[in-house]
Amino acid sequence: MKPLLRSATGGLCALAVASLVLTGCAPAGTNAAGAKEIVIGAVTEPSKIPDPIMDGSLAGYNYYFAEFEQLARFDADGKIGPSLATKWEHNADFTEWTFTIRTDSKFSNGEPVKPSDVAFTYNTIKANPTGDPATYMEMFTSAAVGPNNTVIFKLNAPFSAWPTITTGASIVPESVYTKLGSAGFAAAPVGSGPYMFDHYTHGVEYVLKRNPNYTGKQANFDKLTFKTVADADARLNGVQSGSLDVALIAPNQVSAVANSSSVTVKATGSNGVTFLGMNSTAGALTNPKVREAIGLAIDRDAIAKNLLAGKAQVDNQLVAKSVGGFNPAYPKAAFDQAKAKQLVAESGYNGAPIPFQYATNGRIPLSSEIAQAIQGDLAKAGLNVVLQGTDQGSFSQIIYGTKSAQGIYLNTYAPSTMDGDAPVASMFGNQQNDYAMLPATAALVAKTRTVSGQDRINAYTELFKFNDANTLLIGLYTPDTSYAVDPKLTWTPRADGMITVDSATFGG
Known part of the structure; x- marks a missing residue:
């Protein structure tokens, strides 16, 4: 991605992301001129240009949820409610949805938000199938302006969870x-959220300022800055020194600041599952016995207890507890290294190297340590796994850009929509993580979209059991999400993993 040609200005001091000590910035909550601001330590930035039509990364959503509105929004606990839309209704078979749009919302340039802008946003997403948002809208056909300030969405199949999908699409002005x-829009975005774009310095920071045309409750801060800080120690030290106000930290860092007067730790269960992906069409992984052996050989409990300091839940069904489709009664993952070793022997595996690709920093805390632990477990089963760590941007390009993983890889999926459809589409619906591309899994994904309630959970269970039987992907764990927070800041972490500051305030 080419950097956007924007210069960094204002009272914030530049941050060297590799540095472990951050000094010289203004006190938390104010800049040098005394204006209120909040600075968030972002793990990474979008691998694509930050355009909400094309980008659907967690890093990007943090920006977009501040500067744009969506039709519906989740609260901190994961409960869906109206936002730009005031209400919605569906036809008998969930193939048509009608959303009523607020009449008082304005974009930051002063123009009113119209139903035609909503329809344009969704139709443009549909017209750009390589964009991230399009990957979770396979069921969407078209949007059109309806009577009485409504937008009518037509779907190509029944989909009872459509309102959750609308929480991820940021509305842009058509003009x-x-x-x-x-x-061009990424370089000068216009939205209708509480904040508006100020500047972006690729690799350094994304800066927003209060939107004076926002028609909702005015933002509590004059400025909102996302500093890109890939290193976990640098993020924690940033909060301790006062140069950052909120930052994601690794599980093994929590105990180190448990009694700190300069940091408060706040945590919540993640909405994402960390999993082991694999290219089942390459090398030794084409053999189902080798794939089964990999699943059996990994000591997930040891990873959760030892590496992650107990701040994770072993998970085998590829959607987290807080996400739609989760089955609390799903069978626990099996761990049997003896059987794994036997399967490797029976498979005829000849010792050929199996690449293991992962990001050394970014989205998965302690990723290198986890990769090394998995490598050790698989070595006990007789598999020759070669570690190939890279930076998050390069890894994301391998997984989501070129889809060119050569063996196994460490990945995670945390759906901002809080619904299982986006993860399973990516994993089994012929999308980014689906190398097998089996008609059977595609059919099972389609089935999950035609039912609701317990029937939908049952359909997910059927899909995950098929995955287990064929070992296409391997669920590992759902981590807790822990944040270092300035003690003077009142802020609540969200179940969807977004870092939002809607109700955040600084105390005295």
């Missing part, structure tokens, strides 16, 4: 986006 295009 501006049409004029600027994707790259």
Whole structure:
């Protein structure tokens, strides 16, 4: 991705992301001029240009949820409610949805948000199938302006969870986006959220300022800055020194600051599952006995207890507890290294290297240590696994850009929509993590979209059991999400993993 040609200005001091000590910044909550601001330590930034039509990364959503509105929103506990839409209804078979749009919302340029902008946003997402948002809208066909300030969505199949999908699509102004295009809009975005774009310095920071045209409750801060800080120690030290106000930290860092006067730790259960992906069409992984052996050989409990300091839940069904489709009665993952060793012997495996790709920093805390532990477990089963760590940007390109994983890889999926459809589409619906591309899994994904309630959970269970039987992907664990927070800041972590500051305030 080419950097956007924007200069960094203002009272914030530049942050060297590799540094372990951050000094010289203004006190938390104020900049040098005394204006209120909040600085968030972001693990990474979008691998694509930050355009909400094309980008669906967690890093990007943190920006977009501040500067745009969506039709519906989740609260901190994961409960869905209205946002730009005031209400919605569906037809008998869930193939058509009608959303009523607020009449008082304005974009940051002063133009009103119209139903036509909503329809344009969704139709543009549909017209760009390589964009991230399009990957979780396979069921969406078209949007059109309806009577009485409504937008009518037509789907190609029944889908009872459509309102959860709308929480991930940020509404853009048709006039501006049409004029600027994707790259131009990313460089000068216009939204209707509580904050508006100020500047972006690729690799350093994404800065927002209060939107004076926002028609909801005015933002509590004059400025909101996302500092890109890949190193976990640098993020923690940033909060301790006062240069950051909120930052994700690794599980093994929590105990170190348990009694600190300069840091408060806040945690919540994650909405994402960390899993082992694999290219089942390459090398030794084409053999189902080798794949089964990999699943049996990994000591998930040891990873959760020892490496993650008990701040994770072993999970085998590829959607987290807080996400739609989760089955609390799903069978626990099996661990049997003796059987794994036997399967490797029976498979005829000849010792050929099996690449293990992962990001050394970024989305998965302690990823290198976890990769090394898995490598050790698989070595006990007789598998020759070769570690291939890289930076998060390069790894994301391998997984989501070129889809070119050569063996196994460490990945995670935390759906901002809090619904299982996006993860399972990516994993089994012929998308980024689906190398087998089996008609059977595609059919099972389609089945999950035609039912609701317990029937939908049962359909997910059927899909995950098929996965277990064929060992296409391997669920590992659902981590807790822990944050280092300035003690003077009142802030609540969210179940969907977004870092939002809607109700955050600094105390005295």
